[in-house]
Amino acid sequence: MSSEQPDEMSLPARFYAEMYLIRRFEETLLEMFSAGKLVGTTHTCIGQEANAVGVIAALEPERDIVFSNHRCHGHYLAFTDDPRGLLCEVMGREGGTCGGKGGSQHLCRGNFYSNGVQGSIVPVATGMALAEREKGSNAVTTVFLGDGTLGQGTVYECMNLASAWSLPLLIVVENNFYAQSTPSSLTLAGSIPSRAEAFDIDTQHLDTTDVQPIHEAARAAITSVRETGRPFCLVLDTYRFSPHSKGDDNRDEAEIEARRTRDPLLITSAQLPEAERLEIERSCEARLEGEVAHAEASAVAGAAA
Amino acid sequence: MMADRCVHELNRALHELFEKRDDVVLIGEDILDPYGGAFKVSQGLSTRWPDRVMTTPISEASLVGLTAGMAIRGLRPILEIMFGDFIALGYDQIVNGISKFREMYDDQVTVPLVIRLPMGGGRGYGPTHSQSLEKALIGVPNVTVVAISEFHDVAALLTAAVEDIEPVFFVENKLMYGRAVQRPEGGYIGELRCQASASRYPAIALSGSEFTEDSVTIATYGGMTSLAVETATSLILEHEIFCEVISLSQLQPLDLDPIIESVRRTGALVTLEEGTLTGGFGAELTAAVQAVAWDDLRRPIRRIGAADGIIPAAPALEAAMLPAATDLVDAVLSLTGSRV
Numbered sequence: 001m002s003s004e005q006p007d008e009m010s011l012p013a014r015f016y017a018e019m020y021l022i023r024r025f026e027e028t029l030l031e032m033f034s035a036g037k038l039v040g041t042t043h044t045c046i047g048q049e050a051n052a053v054g055v056i057a058a059l060e061p062e063r064d065i066v067f068s069n070h071r072c073h074g075h076y077l078a079f080t081d082d083p084r085g086l087l088c089e090v091m092g093r094e095g096g097t098c099g100g101k102g103g104s105q106h107l108c109r110g111n112f113y114s115n116g117v118q119g120s121i122v123p124v125a126t127g128m129a130l131a132e133r134e135k136g137s138n139a140v141t142t143v144f145l146g147d148g149t150l151g152q153g154t155v156y157e158c159m160n161l162a163s164a165w166s167l168p169l170l171i172v173v174e175n176n177f178y179a180q181s182t183p184s185s186l187t188l189a190g191s192i193p194s195r196a197e198a199f200d201i202d203t204q205h206l207d208t209t210d211v212q213p214i215h216e217a218a219r220a221a222i223t224s225v226r227e228t229g230r231p232f233c234l235v236l237d238t239y240r241f242s243p244h245s246k247g248d249d250n251r252d253e254a255e256i257e258a259r260r261t262r263d264p265l266l267i268t269s270a271q272l273p274e275a276e277r278l279e280i281e282r283s284c285e286a287r288l289e290g291e292v293a294h295a296e297a298s299a300v301a302g303a304a305a
Numbered sequence: 306m307m308a309d310r311c312v313h314e315l316n317r318a319l320h321e322l323f324e325k326r327d328d329v330v331l332i333g334e335d336i337l338d339p340y341g342g343a344f345k346v347s348q349g350l351s352t353r354w355p356d357r358v359m360t361t362p363i364s365e366a367s368l369v370g371l372t373a374g375m376a377i378r379g380l381r382p383i384l385e386i387m388f389g390d391f392i393a394l395g396y397d398q399i400v401n402g403i404s405k406f407r408e409m410y411d412d413q414v415t416v417p418l419v420i421r422l423p424m425g426g427g428r429g430y431g432p433t434h435s436q437s438l439e440k441a442l443i444g445v446p447n448v449t450v451v452a453i454s455e456f457h458d459v460a461a462l463l464t465a466a467v468e469d470i471e472p473v474f475f476v477e478n479k480l481m482y483g484r485a486v487q488r489p490e491g492g493y494i495g496e497l498r499c500q501a502s503a504s505r506y507p508a509i510a511l512s513g514s515e516f517t518e519d520s521v522t523i524a525t526y527g528g529m530t531s532l533a534v535e536t537a538t539s540l541i542l543e544h545e546i547f548c549e550v551i552s553l554s555q556l557q558p559l560d561l562d563p564i565i566e567s568v569r570r571t572g573a574l575v576t577l578e579e580g581t582l583t584g585g586f587g588a589e590l591t592a593a594v595q596a597v598a599w600d601d602l603r604r605p606i607r608r609i610g611a612a613d614g615i616i617p618a619a620p621a622l623e624a625a626m627l628p629a630a631t632d633l634v635d636a637v638l639s640l641t642g643s644r645v
Contacts, residue, residue: 065378099411108410113377117401123367124402127374127382134330134357134380157367164362 015057015211016268017280019049022074023265024288025083026242029073029090033246038091042104045074047209047241050264051174052078054214055142055234058222061111065132065141067125070105071174072114075144079112083291093298100301111139119152121145122171126158129169133229140225142170147188148179150195159199162231169231170221171196177237178251180244196233207237209264311455312482315346318460319383322467323354326381329467332359332368333385333421343387344423344482369395369420373403373472376418381467388434389422389476396441403472404447416472419463425478425528425579426611426627431618437528437580437611442474443557443589449506450557452476454530455484456494456509457501457554465505476556478528478579496538497550506555508563513537514547521546521637522567524590525577526553529628533577536633544634546641556586564590565598572603573640577628582610607636 009017026044033042045052052074056066061079068075076086082097089096090104097107105116115121125143132139149155150173162169173192177184193205202224204217214236221232239259243249260266269277322329331350333342337360341348351358361368368384369392375382386392392399406416426435442450449471453459466473489499497511511534512519523533530552537548549567553560568574574594576587587608594606609628617623 097411098409098413101411102409106405106409108406108413113410115402117397119366120370120397120401123370123398124374124377126367127371127376128378129374130371131375131378131380134375135378154364154367154370157362157364158371160362161364161367161371165359 012212012268012271013276013280015053015215016265016272016277017284018053018078019211019265019268020281020284021083021288022049022052022077024284025077025087026073028288028292030242030246040103041245042090043071043245044242045071045240047259047263048174048176048238049074050209050211050214051172051236051238054211055172055218057215058219059140059142063111063137063139065111065125065128065139066113067121067128067141067143068107068112068114069118069121069144069146069149070114070116071146072105072107076107076109076112076114080109082109083288084294085109087291087295088298091295092301093295094301095298096301118145118149119154121149122152122155122158126162126167126169129162129167130165133168138168138226140168140170140222142172144172144174146179147173147175147177147184147192150188150192151179156195156199159196159201159231159233163199163201166229167231168225168229170225171201171231171233173233173235175235175237176240178240178244181248181250193233193235196235201231201233203233203235205235205237209238209262210267211264309486310482311459311484311486312345314460314486315463315477316348318463319347319350320353322464323350323357328379329381329383330357330359330375331383331385332361332372334361334363334387336360336385342385344479346421346477346482347385365391365394366397369398370402372418372420373398373406373416376416376472377406377414382418383467384418384420386420386422389424389438390433390436392420392422392438393441399442399445399448404445408447415470417470419466419473419475421475421477423477423479425480426616426623427480429618429620429623432615435616435623437578439476439527439556439578440580440585443559443586447471448557449473449555450476451506451554452478452527452556453481453554454478454509454527454552455481456487456499456511456530456534456552457507458488459486462506462554469505476527481528484531494534496541497534502560502563504555504560506560508554508560509552510563510567511537511550511552512547513541516549516570519547519549519571520641521548521573521575522564522571523548523550523575523577523633523637524553524564524567525550526556526586527579529577529579532628532630532633536630536637539630540634540637544638546637548637559589559593561593561597564594568594568598569601572601574602575607575609575633575636575640577633578610579627580610581613582608583613585610604640607640609633609636
């Protein structure tokens with residue numbers, strides 16, 4: 001859903017524009033926190049943008065459902081192209097996606113939902129997939145989770161249910177190798193793909209931050225879910241450059257720097273002519289600047305009450 | 306004609322709901338025919354509507370969330386929890402999902418689900434299959450908690466719950482299932498005058514004196530209603546003391562008005578619940594009643610509930626734990642000034 005971009009844009013250009021918007025949106029949030037303009041919390045996906053953009057570009061937002069988690073801004077922007085609603089929501093201004101009641105982690109618009117408790121999300125998404133099957137809508141429900149959420153037993157209860165009942169559910173595991181500050185090497189046993197495979201769920205595992213192969217894998221996965229009605233699990237190895245939330249990062253700087261060569265924005269921008277890349281960035285910066293100005297000029301949510 | 310049993314009334318209501326509405330689905334453990342659920346409330350449904358009745362793995366933590374997802378997307382799911390005790394596994398979904406979705410998503414969604422919860426002891430099932438955990442639900446904002454007794458129109462209450470736009474936790478006492486439905490005849494149930502409030506989930510008021518000279522209000526709900534009614538009757542015969550019994554069906558939002566009206570008539574209140582006493586229905590009710598009707602109360606409010614501990618399996622030990630008629634008689638006598 002990229003209403004702001006002209007239709008004739010190439011796929012890499014469109015992907016770059018969407019990823020760039022997510023990146024700059026979240027960097028703006030972190031800057032606003034530092035400047036004392038935001039309160040509460042936020043969880044950015046800086047470095048992981050290719051997953052949101054690549055997967056969601058294969059969905060039909062009018063029909064399909066996305067259920068996301070605490071790290072939901074990228075998914076939300078890719079699905080709705082609504083930076084205005086999200087910014088107002090996070091800033092607690094009128095016009096926010098949920099009237100300021102949800103904040104960063106609890107979003108709802110159209111067929112998009114997110115919630116902030118790890119174990120809560122997959123069951124609700126599974127119920128949505130069941131409802132859509134009962135209604136015969138042929139919708140695909142996509143649930144995004146991180147490797148940290150694999151510590152929740154409900155994930156496996158739902159893998160079992162989705163497979164036993166043949167539910168149209170796409171489970172996307174964004175494996176960034178850390179649960180908040182804890183490396184998964186300390187807490188995660190066995191292999192992630194084999195967890196889904198154990199429930200007879202078709203699974204694909206990608207170790208890439210290139211949006212194009214992620215998109216192709218997602219398209220194949222979503223086609224499979226839609227045509228067979230069976231669940232599918234996509235495991236996407238990725239890396240988060242930003243802290244889990246704000247200032248709670250004790251990772252080795254060298255480790256983070258080493259991963260920056262795989263920045264999804266670098267990979268895709270290298271495929272674009274310089275002039276096109278600059279135009280996308282300029283256009284996005286202008287749009288974002290306008291949205292910040294709009295949000296700052298908007299009334300504080302609840303002030304009238 | 307012999308009065309029907311509550312379990313049959315509930316089953317009839319479910320069949321009628323399935324006939325009336327295509328969006329009603331039932332999920333739960335062991336609910337398929339011929340078994341039809343641990344307490345037989347779901348019998349016959351899977352035979353008539355095989356596509357709308359889904360037997361599940363033993364996964365309550367997920368099933369509660371699953372039900373929420375179905376409701377948000379336009380179905381009217383009913384989840385049968387085999388023993389109400391097991392709702393503890395789904396508590397995250399209640400606290401962090403079901404009770405929040407509508408408000409935190411700024412009224413963009415509704416969550417019209419019903420979760421049926423067989424609660425209560427008296428059958429020797431022991432500590433994890435005998436509890437009455439309503440207090441863990443009435444403390445959660447934005448959910449409706451309904452409890453039924455044989456003195457209520459149980460079929461109408463279940464129908465109202467399924468047709469409610471809000472999430473409803475529907476508490477069914479296990480001993481009640483086998484009891485005969487008690488419907489008023491000519492305004493009376495047995496010796497007691499009976500009135501029902503006009504709300505969606507009515508409260509039943511019973512009086513031994515036509516609501517004119519009762520000296521104590523006994524406020525209760527669910528499985529304790531029969532104990533309250535039996536005790537109120539025996540207090541008339543043995544002590545010539547008249548009581549009003551108010552049995553709520555809507556515990557949350559707390560249906561306070563029928564209790565306040567009664568307390569204004571009687572001037573004294575005993576609360577009676579089967580769950581453990583601390584932080585329960587009686588505590589909430591006591592705070593609410595004294596705030597509104599302090600000037601009407603002659604004596605401090607008395608609370609009766611299970612002792613704060615486990616419910617043992619052995620019958621004598623279980624009976625010692627749960628509220629008994631003697632507890633209620635003692636409380637009423639203390640409020641009327643008579644010596645025990």
